[in-house]
Amino acid sequence: MQEQQALQTVHEVFAHLLKLLSDARCQTGYEMICANGNVHLCFPKLFCWLTDHMENATIHAVASNCCFVCIVPVEKLGKYSETDYPRHSHANYITAYWESDTLSLNEQGVKNINNPLWSLPELNPQI
Numbered sequence: 001m002q003e004q005q006a007l008q009t010v011h012e013v014f015a016h017l018l019k020l021l022s023d024a025r026c027q028t029g030y031e032m033i034c035a036n037g038n039v040h041l042c043f044p045k046l047f048c049w050l051t052d053h054m055e056n057a058t059i060h061a062v063a064s065n066c067c068f069v070c071i072v073p074v075e076k077l078g079k080y081s082e083t084d085y086p087r088h089s090h091a092n093y094i095t096a097y098w099e100s101d102t103l104s105l106n107e108q109g110v111k112n113i114n115n116p117l118w119s120l121p122e123l124n125p126q127i
């Protein structure tokens, strides 16, 4: 329980840092002043976040023995496979979290916290 609260606190910090990327104006654009004085309509996006596996597990709130991109069975994690496993569904995780469906989250190795990354438009984690 203490670990889950600590993880939720980390994600509340993420939510604060990423607020600009998930609000309604992100879809319509922000007017930003360029160094040359011109005003441009900008659409901020999270492009890259370099981490190791354990940091990704924390950021994506998955168990340390799970892939943060797809739902590969634990026994096949790290092994070559020509099978494409289904990607994590952030929309489903949002629903499961708000419905307190911990079982569904746990079955896919996802921790029961409110993860702000699930609400970022066009978030597409890659390895």
Ligand SMILES: [Zn+2]
Binding pocket: 067, 068, 069, 070, 071, 072, 085
């Ligand atoms: Zn994977």
